Amino acid sequence: MSNRSLLSRIFVVTMALTLAVGAYAKNEVGRPSGGGSQIEWQVQVSGHERITLRVLSPSGDTYVKEFNSGKNPSFRILDLGGAAEDGSYNYELRVEQKISSDTKKKLAEARANSDDEAIKKIKKDAKIGPEVVQSGSFTISGNSIVSPDGTESDANDSVSAGSRGISTNARPGTPTTLDQVIPDDLIVQSSTCTGFDCVDGESFGFDTLRLKENNLRIHFEDTSTSAGFPANDWRFIANDSGSGGGNFMALEDSTAARNIVVAEAGAPSNALYVDSTGNIGFQQSAPSLDLHITTSDTPAMRYEQTNAGGFTAQTWDIGANEANFFVRDVTGGSRLSFRIRPGAPTSSIDISADGDVGVGTASPVKRLHVVDTSDTATTAAQVSIQGANGGTSGTNTAAIEFGSVTGGAGGAYKAMTRIAANSISPWDTTTTNQDAFMTFHTTNDGNQAERMRINANGRVGIATSNPAFQLVVGTSTSNGNGAHVTDGGVWTNGSSRTFKENIHELSADDAKAAVAALKPVTYKYKNESEPYVGFIAEEVPTIVAQEYDRRYLSPMDIVATLTKVVQEQQKTIDELSKKVDELSAQK
16 A cells, blocks of 8 residues: 555545534634733725624624724623623624715615616626625633634644655656555654645644645545445545636535535635534624525525426525515516515514414404504505506506306306406595596306496496496496486486386276275384384285385385376366366356
C-alpha cells in the first residue's frame, strides 16, 4: 500500500468521526475585539447606510440592534439585562447599502406594478449588489465575554517541518515507492497532508487534515458482502475534474453515481445554517424559527413540478416582501393569485375545523361569516363584488351565484340562483351611474332567466326588466298583466281586454246568490293585533273563491260580484221610481 493510500484511509476514518459543517465568513464586515462586559466589531466596510447585528443566545433568544454608518456594532452584557447565560452565542452582521431616495422611489413604483424586470434594471443602474454578511460566534462564561483575540498554542509547534519525515511522491506514470502496510493503529501527533502537491515543510496553520492536489476526492467504500448489511459507497468531491467544470463541494452517492448535496463556490454566507436547537437558516446564522429565510429582496420558496412524472408542468412561488405575502402562479404568467397585505387584522380570513369561513371573525358559524367590529357607518360590514372596468353589458357584470351541479366538479348547473349588478362601483357617490341596476336570476329546466330587477331609480320589476312604477309584476304581454304599485303607493291590477280570455258577463242571479252566501266577519291575524273586517276564504261561494287554493281571496272578485248586485238593485230602484212617478201623475 502506498503512503497516499494509507493516508487516504486515515482521512476517511478521521472525517467520519469529526466531520462538521461550518459557514463562517471571514471578518469582511468588522473585526471582533474586546471581551469582559462588551464585544465590538471594528467596521471594515464603507459607503453603507447601517449595519444590523443579530445575536442568538444558547437558549434561542434573539437580540437585534441597528448601527448607523460611522458607528461600530457592539454587544454588551447589559443588553441582556446585566446577566447572561453561559455558552456559545452566534452572531450575524448584515450590511445595508446606501441607496438614494430617488432609487427607492423607483423601486417602490416598480414593486407596486409587480414589474420584476424594471426592478432588475433599477438595481443594476444603481449598482445595488448582493448583501455583505459576516457571521460567527463568541462565548460567555461566568457572565463575562471571552476575548475573541486569544489564540490557542500548538503543542507540536516546536517540531520542525524537516523532522516530520515527509517525503514527496511522484505523479502517476513515474516510478513510485512501494506501498506501505502498517498492520496496527497509526497515530499522527501533528497535522497531515496527502496529495501530489504536499511539500516538505508544509505550512498547516490551524489545519489538522489537508488534501492537496488538482483532483480532490474522499471515498467511503463499504466492503460489506454479507446479505442484509448496507454496502453503499459514498464520496466527497471538491470541484469538477474537467476543464471548464464547476467549482463546488458535493456529497456523491458513489454506488448510484449521483450528487446528493452540492454547494457551489461563491454561495453567500450561511446559505444553509443549522443551529444548536435544530432551527434551519437560509442566509441566516441566527434562525428564530424552525425555518428562517433572510434576504434583502423578497425571500421566497419555489414549488416546481416537471412533466417527467406524467403530470402537466406547473410552478408556484410563495414569497413575501414589504408589499405583500403572496402566492405566484409562475406558469400562468406570474400572476399573484393570493395576496396578504401588511397590517391585515387577525382572522382576516379564518377557516374553522368544520370548513366554515370567517372574514373578520375567528368563530364563523356559517359557510361564509363576515364580521366588521368597527362602529362607523362608512366601514360597516359589507361584501363587495366588482366587475371588470369597461366592456359591454354582461362582460363587466358582478354577480353572486348559488347552485348545485351535476356530474361532479365542472358539471352543468342543476339549479342556480344568481344575483348580479352592472354597476362597477355601486357605493361610489362621486360618479354618476345612471344605468346601475341589480338583477335576480333562476333556472327553469336548465335555462337561466332574469326574474327580478331593481333599477337605478330603486324601482322593482318582477318578470320585467323595465319597471315604470315602484313595483311592477310582469308586463302587458303573455308573461304578466303589468300589475303595479304606483308612486303614490296604490296597488293597480292590469285589466285590459288584451290580457284576458274566455270573457263572459256575470249573471245577476249568480251575483245575487254569491252576495247572499257571503258571511262578513271581524278577525285578527295570529301574528298581529290589528282587527279587520272581511271574509273566511274557505266559506265564500265558489264563484269568488280561488280554485287552486281555498285559503286566499281576490278583492276584485268580490267587488265585481257586489257591483253586479248593486247594478241589478239600481235597475229595480229605477223601475220602482218610475212607477211611483206614474202613480203620482194619475192623482
